[in-house]
Amino acid sequence: MATAQTRAAARLMAAPAVLLLLAWMVIPLGMTLYFSTLRYNLLMPGMEVFVGFENYEFFVTDPAFWIAFQNTLVMVGSILVITVGGGILLALLLDQPIWGQGVVRLMVIAPFFVMPVVSALVWKNLLMHPVNGLFAWLARSAGFTPIDWLSQVPLLSIIMIVSWQWLPFATLILLTALQSLDREQQEAAEMDGAGPGSRFWYLTLPHLSRAITVVILIQTIFLLSVFAEILVTTGGGPGNATTTITYLVYVQALLQFDVGGASAGGVIAIILANIVAIFLIRSIGRNLDR
Amino acid sequence: MARTVSAPRKTAMTIVAWLVGALIFFPVFWTVLTSFKTELEAISTPPALIDFAWTTENYRVVNTRSNYPLHAMNSVVIALGSTLLGLLIAIPAAWAFAFSPGRRTKDVLLWMLSTKMLPAVGVLVPIYLIFRDYGLLDTRTGLVIVLTMINLPIIVWMLYTYFREIPGDILEAARMDGASLPKEVIYVLLPMAVPGIASTMLLNIILAWNEAFWTLNLTAARAAPLTAFIAAYSSPEGLFWAKLSAASTMAIAPILIMGWFSQKQLVRGLTFGAVK
Amino acid sequence: MGKIELRAVRKAFEATEVIPDLDLDIEDGEFAVFVGPSGCGKSTLLRLIAGLEDVTSGRIDIDGRDMTRVAPAKRKLAMVFQSYALYPHMTVRRNIGFPLKMAGLDRAAIDRKVEDAARILNLTPYLERRPGELSGGQRQRVAIGRAIVREPAAFLFDEPLSNLDAALRVNMRLEISELHQKLGTTMVYVTHDQVEAMTMADKIVVLNAGRIEQVGSPIELYSRPANRFVAAFIGSPKMNLIDGREAERQGAAAIGVRPEHIRVSRDEGAWKGTVTVVEHLGSDTFLHVDVPGVTSINARTPGEYGIKPGEPVWLTPEEGRIHRFDREGRAL
Numbered sequence: 001m002a003t004a005q006t007r008a009a010a011r012l013m014a015a016p017a018v019l020l021l022l023a024w025m026v027i028p029l030g031m032t033l034y035f036s037t038l039r040y041n042l043l044m045p046g047m048e049v050f051v052g053f054e055n056y057e058f059f060v061t062d063p064a065f066w067i068a069f070q071n072t073l074v075m076v077g078s079i080l081v082i083t084v085g086g087g088i089l090l091a092l093l094l095d096q097p098i099w100g101q102g103v104v105r106l107m108v109i110a111p112f113f114v115m116p117v118v119s120a121l122v123w124k125n126l127l128m129h130p131v132n133g134l135f136a137w138l139a140r141s142a143g144f145t146p147i148d149w150l151s152q153v154p155l156l157s158i159i160m161i162v163s164w165q166w167l168p169f170a171t172l173i174l175l176t177a178l179q180s181l182d183r184e185q186q187e188a189a190e191m192d193g194a195g196p197g198s199r200f201w202y203l204t205l206p207h208l209s210r211a212i213t214v215v216i217l218i219q220t221i222f223l224l225s226v227f228a229e230i231l232v233t234t235g236g237g238p239g240n241a242t243t244t245i246t247y248l249v250y251v252q253a254l255l256q257f258d259v260g261g262a263s264a265g266g267v268i269a270i271i272l273a274n275i276v277a278i279f280l281i282r283s284i285g286r287n288l289d290r
Numbered sequence: 291m292a293r294t295v296s297a298p299r300k301t302a303m304t305i306v307a308w309l310v311g312a313l314i315f316f317p318v319f320w321t322v323l324t325s326f327k328t329e330l331e332a333i334s335t336p337p338a339l340i341d342f343a344w345t346t347e348n349y350r351v352v353n354t355r356s357n358y359p360l361h362a363m364n365s366v367v368i369a370l371g372s373t374l375l376g377l378l379i380a381i382p383a384a385w386a387f388a389f390s391p392g393r394r395t396k397d398v399l400l401w402m403l404s405t406k407m408l409p410a411v412g413v414l415v416p417i418y419l420i421f422r423d424y425g426l427l428d429t430r431t432g433l434v435i436v437l438t439m440i441n442l443p444i445i446v447w448m449l450y451t452y453f454r455e456i457p458g459d460i461l462e463a464a465r466m467d468g469a470s471l472p473k474e475v476i477y478v479l480l481p482m483a484v485p486g487i488a489s490t491m492l493l494n495i496i497l498a499w500n501e502a503f504w505t506l507n508l509t510a511a512r513a514a515p516l517t518a519f520i521a522a523y524s525s526p527e528g529l530f531w532a533k534l535s536a537a538s539t540m541a542i543a544p545i546l547i548m549g550w551f552s553q554k555q556l557v558r559g560l561t562f563g564a565v566k
Numbered sequence: 567m568g569k570i571e572l573r574a575v576r577k578a579f580e581a582t583e584v585i586p587d588l589d590l591d592i593e594d595g596e597f598a599v600f601v602g603p604s605g606c607g608k609s610t611l612l613r614l615i616a617g618l619e620d621v622t623s624g625r626i627d628i629d630g631r632d633m634t635r636v637a638p639a640k641r642k643l644a645m646v647f648q649s650y651a652l653y654p655h656m657t658v659r660r661n662i663g664f665p666l667k668m669a670g671l672d673r674a675a676i677d678r679k680v681e682d683a684a685r686i687l688n689l690t691p692y693l694e695r696r697p698g699e700l701s702g703g704q705r706q707r708v709a710i711g712r713a714i715v716r717e718p719a720a721f722l723f724d725e726p727l728s729n730l731d732a733a734l735r736v737n738m739r740l741e742i743s744e745l746h747q748k749l750g751t752t753m754v755y756v757t758h759d760q761v762e763a764m765t766m767a768d769k770i771v772v773l774n775a776g777r778i779e780q781v782g783s784p785i786e787l788y789s790r791p792a793n794r795f796v797a798a799f800i801g802s803p804k805m806n807l808i809d810g811r812e813a814e815r816q817g818a819a820a821i822g823v824r825p826e827h828i829r830v831s832r833d834e835g836a837w838k839g840t841v842t843v844v845e846h847l848g849s850d851t852f853l854h855v856d857v858p859g860v861t862s863i864n865a866r867t868p869g870e871y872g873i874k875p876g877e878p879v880w881l882t883p884e885e886g887r888i889h890r891f892d893r894e895g896r897a898l
């Protein structure tokens with residue numbers, strides 16, 4: 001539907017959004033790429049020199065980078081497993097006929113709306129504090145020695161906190177997908193003598209596969225840039241134990257003022273995120289054709 | 291969805307579901323509870339569940355002795371400002387994509403989405419430097435700009451999926467009736483899209499309110515929203531748990547309530563329409 | 567005034583050509599109906615006239631003025647959509663008044679005109695309701711009301727009755743015909759229902775794959791179809807088309823006889839066959855007869871005709887009512 005006039009109007013109406021986003025993407029990206037080839041420290045202004053790939057070399061040969069890389073993978077991977085697995089179980093549970101389903105739903109999705117800074121601080125102090133925290137009291141009551149979560153098992157602690165934040169997201173989306181499942185198909189399978197196990201395996205899981213893919217991809221994008229939770233709990237430590245790539249770049253840029261090094265790290269982060277993004281965009285694009 | 295199940299099974303499922311729900315909700319509940327304790331009760335073991343002297347002192351202290359009102363105001367201005375600015379830019383674009391699609395519309399939409407995938411650290415340095423040079427660091431204006439840009443793709447997408455459900459002939463009828471393009475949008479499209487626009491606003495306010503990379507890195511004191519205010523509690527002095535809880539409760543309550551109201555639309559917004 | 571002239575109009579959506587090359591005149595005050603099978607380009611043609619689509623080439627004149635590049639609102643045409651396209655958030659009063667508001671009339675004038683239109687269309691009791699609270703027929707009338715308040719040069723209707731049930735459709739058909747007589751304004755009406763076309767039209771335009779097969783009054787199309795397509799399309803039930811030996815005897819590639827032009831007899835006639843199906847409508851009886859060497863033929867006899875499937879029957883086409891077609895399907 002359209003005449004040349006409406007098409008021209010449409011281009012005009014879309015222009016601000018498109019141009020602004022283009023500028024927002026191209027300008028900083030170009031600058032990051034450019035800075036990544038300079039020796040450039042904010043504490044020594046006017047001393048910028050072109051150094052080619054030296055920053056990348058420096059970044060990639062730094063043992064901290066590989067630790068951060070590994071931390072990132074472990075963190076993202078475990079959170080995905082926990083949230084997707086837990087999300088499926090929770091969604092199946094919430095899809096059952098139960099009393100007060102609405103209220104349970106509200107309780108389950110609540111953590112998603114809590115700002116990351118708050119959830120991190122609440123977990124760090126009220127729950128995980130080695131002396132006064134609730135977990136410590138629970139451990140003592142059960143006869144164990146309480147552990148100092150954030151210094152003895154720092155990465156696990158971060159994984160727990162972030163999983164708690166994202167479990168509702170996975171649950172909500174999987175539950176939505178589950179509710180669009182064809183009841184008649186389920187009932188037909190039941191008539192054909194399929195037990196709950198094989199119904200889940202052959203009907204429910206394939207139906208959920210799309211939603212699971214979407215959850216994994218979107219969460220990966222957000223999890224790769226987890227930042228506030230680390231900043232206010234461990235500050236990347238102890239040592240480098242909870243430093244992720246995002247956090248490493250932040251330290252390099254705003255604490256050590258190494259623009260060149262941070263930019264190289266930023267480019268690497270972009271490349272990593274893009275590997276995921278390509279798959280996500282494909283799966284959403286396929287949905288557009290419908 | 292009226293499946294019949296046996297009562298014992300339903301009872302069992304109900305108990306399990308409520309237990310799990312309570313467990314997940316517990317940290318939020320605990321925060322709210324702690325906010326009504328005194329600082330000493332907040333760290334006491336065994337922890338007090340209800341048998342403590344309920345007090346609203348923490349709320350008073352947080353409100354009067356810190357700059358809480360300033361930061362709350364910053365959060366409101368930034369969340370609302372970026373949402374309204376985003377809508378202003380996105381509504382015309384979504385109209386164009388939904389009602390006058392061309393051969394490249396799909397590619398443009400996907401490209402917009404891809405900008406959302408750009409990790410923030412990848413552009414932290416240039417944005418920081420640009421903001422420094424233009425005096426935008428630690429200003430509400432600066433944060434409104436950044437949050438508008440990072441959420442613009444989501445706003446465009448959500449509006450696009452809502453607009454697409456509005457029949458094109460109604461807009462054509464308006465065109466035949468003599469409505470100019472702005473009038474077509476204002477008198478016909480927007481009133482019909484009110485529910486979609488409302489949920490888009492809601493989701494975007496939630497995202498902007500909780501955003502914690504740019505708000506932490508681009509602000510210091512003046513423009514710092516609640517995220518930055520609360521992050522300051524990470525290096526505390528003295529007893530502070532009850533006050534932290536009170537500040538946290540105030541920071542999350544409005545968003546939690548909004549979130550509860552918009553949970554259905556949320557799925558669609560966060561998955562870009564891929565799951566409905 | 568509302569004379570519409572299309573000259574060498576062509577429309578292509580990217581590579582696919584929907585309307586190859588079309589000329590058409592619609593006279594002032596005429597009720598013109600576009601009919602044709604689904605996908606033949608009726609709606610596209612109407613939208614070209616409305617200005618909702620651009621012509622790829624060619625020219626459209628309305629009232630003698632070139633309107634080819636003029637915006638829809640400026641063509642002085644009003645359109646009634648198949649889906650009604652009412653504004654769901656406005657009351658009936660505001661729906662009907664919307665074009666007047668857009669034209670900048672003051673409130674009093676708008677109210678007066680809306681109330682006049684509502685009176686004509688029996689909508690007065692519903693003025694404060696929203697479209698969601700109306701029946702299909704009432705919605706249809708609101709859509710028509712919105713069109714008439716503008717006092718357009720011509721009305722465009724795109725299958726306006728296809729969402730109504732059968733009884734209501736007959737009613738609305740009459741109402742629209744009456745409205746045409748009352749207003750005397752040009753109407754262009756799209757339908758795929760040939761009964762609507764036959765009953766309402768001054769002039770029928772039969773379209774097929776974007777081409778005009780024939781233009782004429784209903785009776786012309788019925789009695790002198792220009793080709794096989796029109797012959798089969800106009801008339802209900804469909805004309806029997808017979809090729810092969812029987813057609814050759816008449817010196818044609820194919821012949822056609824309408825069911826109502828076949829005499830049925832138990833004992834004598836031109837073709838002998840066996841009854842396969844009998845349909846009793848009360849007013850008429852339709853017989854489906856298998857005639858060896860010809861084809862299956864549908865014949866119509868008035869009133870009740872007591873015959874059962876399997877029984878033999880004789881059929882005779884009426885002299886002078888036989889249509890003859892050449893190899894390309896053109897009438898001879």
Ligand SMILES: Nc1ncnc2c1ncn2[C@@H]1O[C@H](COP(=O)(O)OP(=O)(O)OP(=O)(O)O)[C@@H](O)[C@H]1O
Pocket residue numbers: 001579582584602603604605606607608609610611758
């Ligand atoms: N916007 C478009 N882009 C591409 N092709 C189109 C477009 N609109 C219509 N067509 C094609 O043009 C042809 C004619 O469509 P049109 O809607 O005019 O048919 P119609 O005669 O109104 O059919 P119906 O009786 O089903 O409404 C169809 O083959 C259709 O697929």
Ligand SMILES: [Mg+2]
Pocket residue numbers: 608609610
């Ligand atoms: Mg049509």
